[in-house]
Amino acid sequence: MKKLLGLLFVMFILVAATEISNPHENQESSIEGTWELKSFYNYDGEGNIADTLPTTPGYRQIKMYYNGKVMWTRYVPQDSVEWFGYGSYEVTDSTLTERLEYMSASMRKIANDSMVWNMILVLEPNQYSQIFVDEEGNKINSENYIRID
Structure with missing residues (x-):
């Protein structure tokens, strides 16, 4: 009986250590969390990725999704203009x-009148892409994020 309890204890420790080392690996995909922009895709007229553009050195864009709210901020070292936004979000598959x-103010200058952005979502446990489309539903470009928390 002691050996069985000892074996169960060791198995529990191994499972817990695996979860601690990568807590998001076994989770179902969820956008809730903190994300950092890593690259952009541009699409061709056929909906295929035409090129990938990594972020420039020092550039940081962070998005946080929690309890139906989204907040994002962007830092561009060579630009003194502030970029941030706050609001709500909805996700489907x-x-x-x-x-x-x-x-x-800089974002408001380029924002659409409704301040609503509808995007295609490709979501995995530790990365996601938000794909912007034109009026006809053709893919234009995307922002590609990795989970940082």
Whole structure:
């Protein structure tokens, strides 16, 4: 009986250590968390990735999704303009919709009138892409994120 309890204890420790080393690996994909932008894709007219653009050195864009709220900020070393936004979001299996309630003045200058962004969502446990489409549903470009928390 002691050997069985000892074996069960060792198995419990191994499972717990695996979960601690990569807590998101066994989770179902969820957008809740903190993400960092790592690259952009541009698409050709056929919906295929035409090129991949990594972020430039020092550039950081962070997004946080929690309890139906989204907040993001961007830092560009060579630019003194502030970029940030806050609002709500909705997710389905294949879409991400963000509705910003407020944003930086620089973002407001380029924002659409409704301040709503509808995107295609490709979500995995530790990375996701939000793909922007034109009025006809053709893929234009994407922002590609990795989970940092």
